[in-house]
Amino acid sequence: GTPLKESVFGTTNKTEEEFNEYLQSIDNVYNAENYHLLNNNCNHFTNAICQFLCGKPLPDEIVNQHKVLADTPFGKWLIPRLEAMSNKMSQAVPNIIEGNNNN
Numbered sequence: 001g002t003p004l005k006e007s008v009f010g011t012t013n014k015t016e017e018e019f020n021e022y023l024q025s026i027d028n029v030y031n032a033e034n035y036h037l038l039n040n041n042c043n044h045f046t047n048a049i050c051q052f053l054c055g056k057p058l059p060d061e062i063v064n065q066h067k068v069l070a071d072t073p074f075g076k077w078l079i080p081r082l083e084a085m086s087n088k089m090s091q092a093v094p095n096i097i098e099g100n101n102n103n
Helices: 016-025 042-054 065-070 073-097
Strands: none
Touching: 016 042, 065 073
């Protein structure tokens, strides 16, 4: 889809080698096995990258979307379902990675 908002975070002095080393250092945090729909998702990964490259975090409304959602009636209904779905996904990922997709 079309982005609702674009933000410029500035420039970086980091080299490609430094960036690649950083990516390797966070591989144990941001991977398929540790992915969580609410607490460890693409927004959290992007936040870590922005902080490393530019020294600026993403805005709270992006990183903490789940907290904003939790304060709504729909969010109170939806979040437990997303948690259950995320837990089911995290149980299935090791089987998928190993090539055993019997879930």
